[in-house]
Amino acid sequence: MGVLLVADVNGAALGRDATARALSALAGLGDVDVLVAGDGVAAAAAEAAALQGVSKVLVADDPAYARQLAEPVADLLAVLATGYSHVAAPATASAQNILPRLAGMLDVMVLTNVIQVVDADTFARPIYAGNAVETVKSTDAVKIFTLRTAKFTAAGAGGGAEVVPVPVAAKASASSAWVEDRIAVSERPELTAAKIVVSGGRALGSKENFALIEGLADKLGAAVGASRAAVDSGFAPNDWQVGQTGKNVAPDLYVAVGISGAIQHLAGMKDSKIIVAINKDEEAPIFKVADYGLVADLFEAVPEMTGAL
Amino acid sequence: MKIIVPVKRVIDYNVKARVKPDGSGVDLQNVKMSINPFDEIAVEEAVRLKEKGQATEVIVVSVGPAAAQETLRAALAIGADRAILVDPGREGDIEPLAVAKVLAAVVRAEAPGLVIAGKQAIDNDLGATAQMLAGLLGWPQATFASEVVIEGERVRVTREVDGGLQILSVALPAVISADLRLNEPRYASLPSIMKAKKKPLETRTAADLGVDAAPRLRTLRVAEPAARKAGIRVGSVAELVTKLKDEAGVI
The missing domain is CATH 3.40.50.1220 (TPP-binding domain)
Structure with a gap:
């Protein structure tokens, strides 16, 4: 069945570090396909295809996905998820927004901030502000989870996975509209990836x-x-x-x-x-x-x- | 427009959780419990919208034990109008999926224009209920809100996202999740606490609402996180820099 990893995409750029670390966290669960959803993301998809451990890159290139709004991306994932045993993403604000929605749509219990994939059904995650770590076994048919990637080593480059378009027509959300991003541009390293x-x-x-x-x-x-x-x-x-x-x-x-x-x-x-x-x-x-x-x-x-x- | 706000009874924000020696969970015996802080912010926001004349009624809902009545009364003291306590029919933490299904059933019965939830509960730290509810209802969502402005049939929400802020405009009805900086909840005055005792509190069961609250996850164990070994005190900046260079090798 394999794993669908939802790549971190910022604007049209691949969030390479988070995506590559998530790949390492998922090693051992089977083939990993990576979804790159966004607008104008051909280069991001090619970059993802070069990461070690990627079996295939699915690219959903459409203005509907430009701002990573939860509604269109979760709709897309709900169609794709049927072909996978696991749907995972690095625990970015965007994934924490989208994956629980997907889980609700699919009647699956989501796990967020997973710090260890113990086996195909078993995951560890911090609770109570990190004062405890719970290890839980999921009984759902599809496991949907976000990964805290900071402690995993990033997968290297040198892979050559094929890139294929998703077989799903994009549908923009009728009810949710993006207005504005106020994102600070910084020369400094990204907080969660900095040494x-x-x-x-x-x-x-x-x-x-x-x-x-x-x-x-x-x-x-x-x-x-x-x-x-x-x-x-x-x-x-x-x-x-x-x-x-x-x-x-x-x-x-x-x-x-x-x-x-x-x-x-x-x-x-x-x-x-x-x-x-x-x-x-x-x-x-x-x-x-x-x-x-x-x-x-x-x-x-x-x-x-x-x-x- | 009615607003529904789900609230959860959780360990108090200032209490450090202790893992039970048998690894079955966190010890909540004789521990101070309070309204989840994010839910308190959500209640405050709903009450402010009502005070501005943009909402007609604020209904607070909790899925949990009889003791969650206190939590609902705390929300009523902030200014919510009435409360619904849903008995899940089982002990322990109720998973967000089951909570979202209960809320969806309540939403179908009450037809609110808005649901404002806390962005996460500080016990299981899952941060999932609002999005799951939106997914179940097929409603638009605006999570991690730091500002909420009703604009006719839509709501404009400023969201705290990685890298800064994102502003969305979503059509009502919608689900919003409250982040820390949405507002500062008021302290309930004694008269409002007294008044809250007289406000209606209805009791339902998950089974009545057609929801099976059985968990999908089985907890195998709960453990203390790996402890850090005690460090040392340095006497000066110069010593600190030397240690970081020569001993730790990190700069």
Whole structure:
């Protein structure tokens, strides 16, 4: 039956890192076909076809899929899913939007944020803000799930899968219309794929002061993250939020600056290889998970660290 | 226009979940339970729409044990008008698919113009009910909402997505899921808590509604996540940089 992996597509570009990591997570479940849905995605489909471990690329190239709206993409997947034992996607905001809808349409229970595919029916995923990990066995005929990809190695290039158009006519949604995207363009690495992440918390005190975090991040070639408190206070944009309800990251180095370490924040970063905490409160819970803790005033320590690198 | 808001009784946001020694689940005995924070935001948004004259009635629905009456009363204290408690006919966490089917049955009976759900419950962290409901009903959906504006027969929703924000306009009836920054829920005043006790709360069963709440997933085990080993304190920035270079080798 095989696996249908829904590729991460941003605009017309393949989200290569997330898609390649998901491929590794799925290894062992059988042949993997990759769906590339979007508008003007021929190049993205070709890029996906070159990833190791892809059996076939299905391309759905139509303006109806341009914005990854849940309704047309779930309609497409509902037709395609009948030919597969598993439908999976990296756990992006887009997939978390689309796959549960698909599951509802197909009368299947969805699993989100899977961290381990144990076997064809059995999956592990964090619950309670990562304070527990449940291993569950699905009794559904088709398994529909999203994967947290941060801990998986990206599949390499060098594959040569065939690319075929999907045998399904696109149907634009009559009831859902895209109005506008307000997506920040950044030279920095993508948060969930970065090798180093520097995150700031409420202790930064203002949006202007967040420049300290950005300066350190740029020196390290890092992505910038933030705690919920910092985002809620307007110091950082929503898509920087790391935690239970934000991004899940597992970089080689995570530097938490002025972040107390609420369980909801730890849920999003405690799988990082090395964690550094800089905080002036020596009782802050972040120090319990930090490999290196520095009790210091961030307004002195961060510029000093940026200068020392 | 009626608005339906599903609410769930979950472990309180400030309580750290403890895994039971036998690995069968999380220990919820003698643990403080509250309304799921995202659901509280959803209730607040629905009540604000009613206060602006854009909705006529806010109905809160919970699928769960008798104790979920407290959760429904908390939602009524925020300003919802009436509540429906659906007994799933079984113990434990009810899967989003079953919850969505119950909600679909309630939606068919009540014919709301809008369903506003929390984007995820902080216990199972699945984040699926709203989208599943939209899929079951064939309604448009706008998830992870940080702003909701009713515009005649449509609703304009700003969504928190990877990389920033996306704005959609969806036709009513629709399903919306509430993200953290949609609003800041009010503190219910004592008079509104007292008033909530007198608001109607109807009890139904999933079986009445024609829904089989049997789970599709079997929990094999629940375990503590791998613990991190305790780290060290460094005395200065210079020492930190040296450790990161020479000991950890990450920069």
